[in-house]
Each structure stands twice: as C-alpha cells, then as structure tokens.
Amino acid sequence: MKVATFFTWDYSLKSWLDSKTIERELKFFKHLEKNKNISFSFFTYGNNEDTKIAHEYRLKSVYPIFERKRFFKNRLIRLIFSLFIPNSYKKEIIDCDVIFQNQLLGCWVPIVAKYLYKKPLIVRTGYNMLDFAKQDAKSKIIIIFYKMCTIAALKFSDLFTVTSKSDLNFFSSNYPKYKNKLIYRPNWVDLHQNISLKNRSKNKLLSVGRLENQKNYTYLIKEFKNTNDWLQIDIVGSGSKSKELKDLAKKQNVHVNFLGNLKNEELFKIYKNYMFYVSTSLFEGNPKTVLEAMSSGCVVLLSNIPNHEELIENNLSGILFDLNKNELKIKFSQISEDLPLTNKLSKNAVDKIQKNNSLENSANLFLSDFEYLT
Numbered sequence: 001m002k003v004a005t006f007f008t009w010d011y012s013l014k015s016w017l018d019s020k021t022i023e024r025e026l027k028f029f030k031h032l033e034k035n036k037n038i039s040f041s042f043f044t045y046g047n048n049e050d051t052k053i054a055h056e057y058r059l060k061s062v063y064p065i066f067e068r069k070r071f072f073k074n075r076l077i078r079l080i081f082s083l084f085i086p087n088s089y090k091k092e093i094i095d096c097d098v099i100f101q102n103q104l105l106g107c108w109v110p111i112v113a114k115y116l117y118k119k120p121l122i123v124r125t126g127y128n129m130l131d132f133a134k135q136d137a138k139s140k141i142i143i144i145f146y147k148m149c150t151i152a153a154l155k156f157s158d159l160f161t162v163t164s165k166s167d168l169n170f171f172s173s174n175y176p177k178y179k180n181k182l183i184y185r186p187n188w189v190d191l192h193q194n195i196s197l198k199n200r201s202k203n204k205l206l207s208v209g210r211l212e213n214q215k216n217y218t219y220l221i222k223e224f225k226n227t228n229d230w231l232q233i234d235i236v237g238s239g240s241k242s243k244e245l246k247d248l249a250k251k252q253n254v255h256v257n258f259l260g261n262l263k264n265e266e267l268f269k270i271y272k273n274y275m276f277y278v279s280t281s282l283f284e285g286n287p288k289t290v291l292e293a294m295s296s297g298c299v300v301l302l303s304n305i306p307n308h309e310e311l312i313e314n315n316l317s318g319i320l321f322d323l324n325k326n327e328l329k330i331k332f333s334q335i336s337e338d339l340p341l342t343n344k345l346s347k348n349a350v351d352k353i354q355k356n357n358s359l360e361n362s363a364n365l366f367l368s369d370f371e372y373l374t
Contacts, residue, residue, distance in 0.1 A: 001038050001370060004096035004113070005029070009082075009106030012046025012064065013053040024264035026057060028188065031359055036367045041092055043085075045106075047071070063092060082106075086113035093117050097374045104129050104146075107153040114156065120373035123157040126187070127285025128167045135283045136214065154178040158373055161185040163286035166306040183369065187286045188362035190268055195297035195350055197343060200275035202336045204232045206298070207278050208267065208289040211239030211258075216280040216303070216323070218248060223280075223328045225252045234274075236262050271296030275342065276332065279303060280323070287311075291357050294318070294349035299342050301332060317348040 016022035032038045041061040044050050054062035065085055072078040086093060086109065093099070094117050101110045101123045114121040130146045138146075154160055154175050161183045162168050168184045205224075209215040217235065224231060233256045235245075242258065249256040262270070271277070277293035277300045284290075284307040291311070293300055300318040302308040312318030319335060321328045335341055 001098070001374060002096040003038060003040050003098045003100050003370060004093050004110075004119070005040050005042050005100045005102060006106060006110045006113075007042065007044045008103035009079075009109075010045050011103075011106075012044040013042075013050040013057075013059075013062065014046050017053055020261050020263040022053075022057070026059070028359065028363070031363050032367065036363060038367070038370065041096060043089065043092075043109075061092075063089060082109055083112055085109050086116050089113075090117070093119065098122065098370050100124065100370075101153075101157075104149055104153055107149055107157075111152060111156045120158045121156065122159045122161065122369060122373070123153040124161045124185070125153075125167070126163050128162075128170060131170065132214075132283065132285075151175070154181065157181060159183055159369055161369070163187050164284075164307050165310050167285065185362070185365055185369075186357055187288050187291060188359045189288060189291045189295045189353060189357050191354055191358055192272065192296050192350075195272070195346070197275055197297060197346055200273060202275050202342075203230055204234065204274055205276050205278050205332070206234050206236070206271070206274040206293070207280070208236040208293075209279070209281070209287075210237050211235070211241040211245055213241070214282055216282050217241065217245050219323065220278065220280045220328075221245065221248050221252050221254050221256065223326060224254050226254075227329075228253045228255045231255065232257060234259055236260070236267060268292065268296075271298055274298055276301065276336070278328070278332075279308065280328070281305065281308070282323075284308060291353060295353040295357070297346045297350050299335065299345045300349060301328065301335075312349065312352075316345070317352050318345060 016025050029040050033040060043063050043065060045066060046064040047066045050062060050064035051067060068088055072081060093113050099110045099113055099119045099121045101107050104123065104125045107123055110121055130150050133143050133146050160181045162171065163186050165184060168182055171182055172179050211217060235256060236259045238261050246258060271293055277298035279290055279302050281303055283305055290300060300312065302312065302318060302320055303323050304320040314320040319331055321331050
C-alpha cells in the first residue's frame with residue numbers, strides 16, 4: 001500500500017529538524033514501512049534542503065513543494081497558489097492508494113488532490129485547532145479561517161481522526177452530520193523498560209512545553225513562591241515568554257532551570273531522572289509530554305482540564321489539581337512524603353500507557369484505517 005502524506009501547512013523536514021522532533025516524527029512512519037508493508041510519499045513545504053535531509057534520514061520518496069514551485073513571501077498569495085500544488089504532482093499522487101493529511105492546517109491541498117485523482121482521504125488532527133485559537137484569543141479572521149478548515153476537512157475527508165476523547169465529543173456534538181467519519185486515535189509514546197523510582201529526587205519538578213500562555217508557567221512559578229532553598233523546577237522548551245518567566249522566577253524566589261529545546265531522544269532519557277512531572281496547562285489536546293512522563297514512571301501532577309482528566313484517574317495513576325484553588329503546592333508536598341502512594345501512582349501510570357499508547361498499538365490502528373479505505 002502506498003500513502004501520499006501531506007505535511008502541515010508551511011512545515012517541512014527542515015522544520016522538524018530545527019524543532020528537534022524529526023526522529024520522533026519519522027519513527028511512526030518508518031515503523032509502518034518496516035512492519036506493516038506500507039510505503040509513504042512525503043509532500044513537504046520545503047525546498048532543496050529537504051532533499052538533503054531526506055537523503056540523510058534515508059527517506060525514499062520526498063517531494064519538497066518549493067523545490068519545484070515558486071515560494072511567495074506573502075502568505076495569502078502562497079495560500080492561493082497552494083491550490084494548484086496537486087496539479088504539479090499528478091503522477092506521484094495517482095501512484096498512491098490513500099492520501100493522508102498530517103494535521104488540519106493545509107487540508108485544502110489534499111482535498112483538491114482527492115477530487116482531482118479520486119483517492120480516499122484521511123485527515124489527522126493532533127488537537128482541536130479551532131478551540132485552541134479561541135482559547136488563545138486569536139483574531140476573528142484566524143478563527144473564521146480555522147473554522148472553514150475544520151468544516152472542509154470534516155465534509156470532504158473519508159476519515160477524520162482525533163487524539164482525545166474530549167475532541168471526539170466536541171466534533172460529534174458540534175458537527176453531528178459527520179459523526180460517522182470521526183475516529184479516536186490517541187498519540188503513541190516510546191515505552192521504557194525496568195522502571196524504578198530509586199535515585200530520583202523528590203525535590204525536583206520537571207515540566208515540558210512551549211513558553212507561552214497556554215502552558216500557564218506563571219501559575220507554576222507563583223505556586224512555588226519562596227521555595228528556592230529546597231526545590232528546583234526544570235522546564236524544557238522555548239517561547240516568547242522566556243524573559244518574562246525568568247524575571248518572574250527571580251522575583252518570586254523560585255529556582256527554575258530553563259533548559260531550552262531538547263531532541264526527543266535526549267528528553268526520553270531525562271524523564272527517568274525525575275520522580276515528579278507537572279503540567280499547569282490551561283488547555284491541551286492529547287499531550288505527548290504527559291504521556292511520555294507517565295511511560296517513564298514519573299508521578300504526574302496535572303491541571304484538572306478535560307483533556308488531562310481523560311489521561312489519568314485521580315489519586316490512582318496521577319494527581320489532578322484545581323487551578324482555581326491554588327492547591328498544587330499543597331498536593332505536591334503531601335505526595336512527595338508518601339513513598340507507597342508515589343510507587344502506586346508511578347506503576348499505574350506505566351501500566352496505562354503500555355496498554356493504550358504503545359507505538360505498535362497506534363500503528364495497528366492506523367493500518368486498519370488505511371486498509372478500510374482501500
């Protein structure tokens with residue numbers, strides 16, 4: 001089986017390389033190619049640099065769109081001309097059995113390809129882009145554009161996959177006409193072996209995420225005011241709030257180490273150094289970092305938003321805290337001194353991830369989707 005895979009709009013192999021996620025992003029596709037008899041053709045919004053990266057990572061069929069087509073700096077013009085992209089790749093798309101859009105943004109390109117070449121289309125969404133835009137108070141124009149993308153993807157796709165049950169409920173309720181196309185496909189994570197909490201510090205917290213409002217790091221820092229003498233918080237990620245958060249940590253007398261971006265394989269290794277992982281997010285999709293922390297045996301403390309609540313059972317496989325009650329510090333202090341409880345939470349979290357979020361399980365589910373349409 002051959003699958004034409006379109007990248008997220010304006011993303012490329014170079015984007016994945018720069019964000020240090022390329023190994024993880026490609027691992028899923030390589031696993032399917034090696035074990036499930038599927039071959040992928042990647043259509044990226046890159047240039048000749050993507051050709052070089054493809055060679056380095058031993059990818060056989062990569063088509064950087066802006067190696068063949070003109071790149072317009074104006075995003076609106078670039079978007080309009082993107083409607084003609086499928087015309088330039090007629091032979092390559094016709095040769096495939098299924099078209100796969102990896103994330104909602106950019107869905108208009110494979111939709112055009114679907115109707116030009118009569119191929120089934122799967123649109124995968126990692127999070128509810130429309131809801132995120134509203135939560136982030138984006139402009140009305142962006143919200144309208146995302147809504148148009150959402151409706152178009154639901155209407156013209158053959159399958160529309162979501163990574164969380166919360167998103168499944170949202171789309172089912174708001175777009176019941178397309179309910180039969182909706183499929184729940186949670187994110188996958190690598191699984192650790194021989195997990196133990198021994199030699200992990202109980203006076204350290206790990207958090208991973210972009211330094212933006214969504215991750216709510218201001219709350220995290222303020223919660224642990226004046227703990228500089230006994231607690232360290234390590235944050236992996238970068239973003240526009242970097243200086244603001246560093247200044248706040250100093251002002252609040254909190255020892256925060258801002259570690260910047262790490263390659264996924266580096267991050268995978270360091271989870272096992274931490275007993276506790278915390279997420280103070282205001283909203284989420286199906287956060288891979290939380291799943292990775294759970295698979296590593298970390299005791300996770302999560303804000304009680306809907307998408308976190310479906311990941312753990314409170315006091316059984318993790319701890320939920322109310323953002324409005326400022327109870328994170330209290331709950332952390334309680335469990336950090338309760339070794340039997342931390343061992344139970346750690347083991348249950350690992351068991352849950354191994355059961356529901358393995359790479360093999362995810363690959364089998366996606367294979368069934370591809371086979372259903374061919």
